[in-house]
Amino acid sequence: xxxxxxxxxxxxxxxxxxxxxxxxxxxxxxxxxxxxxxxxxxxxxxxxxxxxxxxxxxxxxxxxxxxxxxxxxxxxxxxxxxxxxxxxxxxxxxxxxxxxxxxxxxxxxxxxxxxxxxxxxxxxxxxxxxxxxxxxxxxxxxxxxxxxxxxxxxxxxxxxxxxxxxxxxxxxxxxxxxxxxxxxxxxxxxxx
Numbered sequence: 423x424x425x426x427x428x429x430x431x432x433x434x435x436x437x438x439x440x441x442x443x444x445x446x447x448x449x450x451x452x453x454x455x456x457x458x459x460x461x462x463x464x465x466x467x468x469x470x471x472x473x474x475x476x477x478x479x480x481x482x483x484x485x486x487x488x489x490x491x492x493x494x495x496x497x498x499x500x501x502x503x504x505x506x507x508x509x510x511x512x513x514x515x516x517x518x519x520x521x522x523x524x525x526x527x528x529x530x531x532x533x534x535x536x537x538x539x540x541x542x543x544x545x546x547x548x549x550x551x552x553x554x555x556x557x558x559x560x561x562x563x564x565x566x567x568x569x570x571x572x573x574x575x576x577x578x579x580x581x582x583x584x585x586x587x588x589x590x591x592x593x594x595x596x597x598x599x600x601x602x603x604x605x606x607x608x609x610x611x612x613x614x
Contacts, residue, residue: 423438423439423491423496423584424436424437424438424439424491425437425439425442425489425490425491425492425493425496426489426490426491427442427445427481427487427488427489427490428487428488428489428490429487430485430486430487434490439493439577439580440577442478442489442493442574443475443477443478443574443575443577446477446478446480446481446574447477449481449485449487450464450477450480450481450485453485463484464476464480467479467480467484468480473550473552474571474572474574474575475571475574475575477574478571478574479571482500482501482502483502484502486501486502488500488501488502489501492510492570493570493573493574493577493580494566494569494570494573494580494583494584494591498510500570510566542561542604542605543561543564543603543604544561544564544565544568544595544596544601544602544603544604545601545602545603545604546600546601547600547601551604552564552568553604561592561603562591562592565591565592565594565595566591568591568595568601569583569591569594569595572599579599582598583598586598
């Protein structure tokens with residue numbers, strides 16, 4: 423499948439989905455080579471983004487590129503709301519899909535701690551809790567972020583998700599990828 427990356431100058435580049443991460447790495451590398459200060463900018467950003475690969479997030483939020491035809495939902499456009507948030511819109515209507523801009527998955531915002539059950543979120547296979555606070559329908563937003571980021575890091579996850587009949591992202595994370603889902607009342611949902 424294909425999607426478009428739109429540069430800040432509105433030039434559109436059509437890429438196969440599995441090429442997007444490579445493109446992100448190349449573009450960030452070009453940015454770094456332009457000026458020695460750019461290395462510091464990226465290194466500071468990368469330091470705050472250790473759980474997920476930082477290149478896509480940097481391209482969208484700092485370099486202000488836009489991704490049209492998101493990997494996990496071809497009807498969506500992902501752009502920068504500001505340096506800490508993604509904006510997600512429907513392609514056709516240019517209408518915000520998610521009421522609040524989505525948090526870019528920085529380690530301190532995601533609470534990437536070894537898990538403790540006083541946050542709503544997801545626990546990965548090495549017991550790290552991924553959680554964001556102050557979000558209504560938190561699992562909906564967080565599951566989108568997690569699947570998008572994992573799909574960027576491993577396109578096979580994207581292909582597998584798209585081939586599922588059930589498109590509930592939270593179910594996919596639990597049933598196919600082995601995450602455990604936690605709730606505020608300390609309930610844990612997991613695949614047997």
